[in-house]
Amino acid sequence: MVQNKEKNRTEQLKAIRAELLAAKDSPLYHYRQTNHYYPVIGEGDHEATIMFVGEAPGKNEALTAKPFCGSAGRILDELLASINIDRRTVYVTNIVKDRPPDNRDPAPEEIAYYAPYLDRQIAIIQPKVIATLGRFAARYLLEHFNSPAWSETIGQLHGRPIAITADFGPLTILPLFHPAAAIYNQKLKATLLADFYQLAEYK
């Protein structure tokens, strides 16, 4: 039974991958094709209780199809190690599944296009907590789940767990700063480490 449930989740996630690979109407499809990039769907345990949602793939991610595998990923790995969480036990994804040009912020129409795929991933995995990485993921998910906190800045939100009722049950959203912001900012890295500590209870 458990095996069937797992198989079912894997199949549903594979269907998302297939759809995104074929989605020629996506706003970043031509840019992806021209640069021989991949869409970055997500990676990790399909039964994870902890899910991370970042912004959009960078160049390394788009070349390998793996989320957070560049310099921001190294910070994420450090943060996970700080609370003894094995990355293979969590699920990591982004709102926007294709790389926007020049590492620019995702455009509203890109978020609107890709977000339904993220919504489906959340409904399939049914995590207990979603740690949002950066302001775009926090804003999108808090608004999506009708939390009045959606309009607050990431400076106000970070490290404050927000209780949500999802269709599949109770869910906590933990807004965090984006790990890329901590690459050259030790003060922000210390804040991220302190905020991250709250995820230990979901191991």
Ligand code: URA
């Ligand atoms: N930044 C993100 O938001 N996501 C990635 O996958 C990599 C960098």
